[in-house]
Amino acid sequence: MSDETLGSGQSSVPQSSARQTANDTGEVIRSEPATALARFFDSDIWYSFTRSPVTIVAALLVLIILVASAFAPWLSPQDPFNPATLNLLDGFTPPMEANQFTGSVYWLGTDDQGRDIFSTILYGSRISLFVGVSAVLLAMIIGIVLGLVAGYRGGWADTIIMRIADVQLTFPSILIALLVFGIVRGIVPPDMRNDVAIWILIVSIALSDWVQYARTVRGATLVERNKEYVQAARVIGVKPFPIMMKHVLPNVMGPVLVIATIGLALAIIAEATLSFLGVGMPKTTPSLGTLINTGQDFLFSGEWWILLFPALTLLILALSVNLLGDWLRDALNPKLR
Amino acid sequence: MLKTCASASVLMIPSSCSTSTSSLALGVYTALRRKGFVATTIMTASLIGVSLPTFLIGITLIWIFAVELQWLPSNGRGEVIDLGGWTTGFLTDSGRASLILPAITLGLYQLTLIMRLVRSEMLEVLRTDYIKFARARGLPARAVNFGHALKNTLIPVITITGLQLGSIVAFAIITETVFQWPGVGLMFINAINFVDIPVMATYLMLIAVFFVLVNLIVDLLYFAVDPRLRVERAPGK
Numbered sequence: 001m002s003d004e005t006l007g008s009g010q011s012s013v014p015q016s017s018a019r020q021t022a023n024d025t026g027e028v029i030r031s032e033p034a035t036a037l038a039r040f041f042d043s044d045i046w047y048s049f050t051r052s053p054v055t056i057v058a059a060l061l062v063l064i065i066l067v068a069s070a071f072a073p074w075l076s077p078q079d080p081f082n083p084a085t086l087n088l089l090d091g092f093t094p095p096m097e098a099n100q101f102t103g104s105v106y107w108l109g110t111d112d113q114g115r116d117i118f119s120t121i122l123y124g125s126r127i128s129l130f131v132g133v134s135a136v137l138l139a140m141i142i143g144i145v146l147g148l149v150a151g152y153r154g155g156w157a158d159t160i161i162m163r164i165a166d167v168q169l170t171f172p173s174i175l176i177a178l179l180v181f182g183i184v185r186g187i188v189p190p191d192m193r194n195d196v197a198i199w200i201l202i203v204s205i206a207l208s209d210w211v212q213y214a215r216t217v218r219g220a221t222l223v224e225r226n227k228e229y230v231q232a233a234r235v236i237g238v239k240p241f242p243i244m245m246k247h248v249l250p251n252v253m254g255p256v257l258v259i260a261t262i263g264l265a266l267a268i269i270a271e272a273t274l275s276f277l278g279v280g281m282p283k284t285t286p287s288l289g290t291l292i293n294t295g296q297d298f299l300f301s302g303e304w305w306i307l308l309f310p311a312l313t314l315l316i317l318a319l320s321v322n323l324l325g326d327w328l329r330d331a332l333n334p335k336l337r
Numbered sequence: 338m339l340k341t342c343a344s345a346s347v348l349m350i351p352s353s354c355s356t357s358t359s360s361l362a363l364g365v366y367t368a369l370r371r372k373g374f375v376a377t378t379i380m381t382a383s384l385i386g387v388s389l390p391t392f393l394i395g396i397t398l399i400w401i402f403a404v405e406l407q408w409l410p411s412n413g414r415g416e417v418i419d420l421g422g423w424t425t426g427f428l429t430d431s432g433r434a435s436l437i438l439p440a441i442t443l444g445l446y447q448l449t450l451i452m453r454l455v456r457s458e459m460l461e462v463l464r465t466d467y468i469k470f471a472r473a474r475g476l477p478a479r480a481v482n483f484g485h486a487l488k489n490t491l492i493p494v495i496t497i498t499g500l501q502l503g504s505i506v507a508f509a510i511i512t513e514t515v516f517q518w519p520g521v522g523l524m525f526i527n528a529i530n531f532v533d534i535p536v537m538a539t540y541l542m543l544i545a546v547f548f549v550l551v552n553l554i555v556d557l558l559y560f561a562v563d564p565r566l567r568v569e570r571a572p573g574k
Contacts, residue, residue: 171548174508178510178529182528185532277392277511277514292396304400311396318388319388322388
């Protein structure tokens with residue numbers, strides 16, 4: 001990568017806060033060309049990225065799974081959600097072997113319905129990623145807003161929000177997600193449950209996870225609140241809400257991004273766990289967890305591929321995102337440079 | 338309800354006990370022999386253990402030990418004996434055998450997490466001046482490592498272990514589902530599936546009481562381990 005040529009246009013040394021924001025933007029849109037690209041390749045983050053082979057592999061794996069699941073309808077040989085394309089005779093075909101009735105060959109074999117495992121994994125990771133990313137985004141929004149209000153306003157708002165957060169932090173997040181899921185499902189009429197399952201799942205995972213963001217944002221806001229630029233903004237009469245959003249928020253985003261990356265791995269695992277427990281995605285639109293749940297039924301009869309490949313995909317996805325999060329935490333931590 | 342709780346406790350008690358002790362031992366070992374082959378292997382394995390979801394650990398264990406090797410049963414509790422209302426599988430062979438896999442599953446995640454924590458805390462403590470001084474004084478390595486270093490490692494470890502004991506309850510839901518263990522977690526999952534609000538509410542109350550108790554015990558343990566906390570009553574304060 002031509003770091004020098006790209007970076008030479010950026011000869012003036014940017015201020016530390018401006019630089020931080022540029023890095024963060026660059027990190028988010030890494031896979032697309034952007035105007036911030038030149039600055040991004042010049043940054044410390046990119047340097048530490050190129051110096052860590054494990055991170056590069058992890059990023060590549062995440063990218064492959066992302067692209068593969070985004071283009072699932074074009075990449076997958078079969079539409080596993082459409083019963084018309086399925087052939088029951090194809091059921092239980094082992095990987096890379098010809099089916100004994102139809103002679104068709106599937107890379108990763110088929111399940112009991114004759115669905116191609118490779119296709120179901122593509123569609124499954126699509127749902128898993130969608131739920132994971134949406135849940136993290138929702139949790140981020142809830143957490144950031146509540147954290148900003150708690151940290152900036154202080155007083156009773158702070159007390160109420162942080163007490164709720166403390167109570168919730170005592171319980172393991174998977175328990176909270178299960179509980180929210182159970183209650184919301186109780187409210188929704190039975191015939192709609194399968195259609196809205198994905199949204200209930202997103203909301204319940206987000207509600208189980210927002211505390212992390214709220215606490216981090218609150219802590220950082222408490223520090224930023226007393227800095228001169230915030231005081232200056234207050235003196236010239238900027239309203240509290242614009243101060244929070246335009247002035248404080250950009251300066252507390254760094255740690256939030258790190259938590260969000262690790263939170264994504266946790267959300268994906270949480271989704272898989274809920275689906276595996278049979279309370280997440282229905283079997284008609286399976287996510288990775290549902291696929292593993294289905295595969296477990298065939299473990300004893302020797303059809304190992306129905307279980308193994310979705311499980312491996314989940315493992316690789318979670319591990320890679322985790323590694324990326326670890327690296328990002330270290331890269332954004334000035335103490336470790 | 339009580340019956341399922343008792344059944345769940347049979348699973349949780351040995352699991353949490355063995356987890357705490359073995360993670361402490363492994364953590365100390367990896368900290369002391371930081372560069373050794375065994376320690377490096379354990380650390381790499383623990384990284385996988387941290388990112389592996391609990392249910393995958395359970396399924397993997399079932400696959401290896403129940404399906405392929407057929408050494409251990411894959412589900413249920415085996416034969417149980419009633420001890421005045423508390424049924425236990427400890428006293429029968431099949432009960433003990435069907436306990437092994439769920440207990441390992443339940444403990445493995447906690448094990449890796451606490452082990453990594455013990456290791457990093459221990460490494461931190463081993464760098465401090467008073468440890469160097471104790472070495473310089475010529476104290477035997479055992480006294481330095483266990484008498485001085487380990488004690489100061491324990492404080493954060495107790496906090497996390499306490500919290501993790503709480504989360505064992507949550508992970509028990511998953512473990513009990515994987516192994517079809519008739520515990521309180523499995524009942525909770527069934528309650529969610531059938532939208533059985535009273536059972537869910539009772540379960541939550543129980544969990545809440547459990548959490549409060551665990552946190553209380555953790556707070557009391559601080560005083561036992563850390564003499565600095567007992568200074569509050571010193572004269573002049």
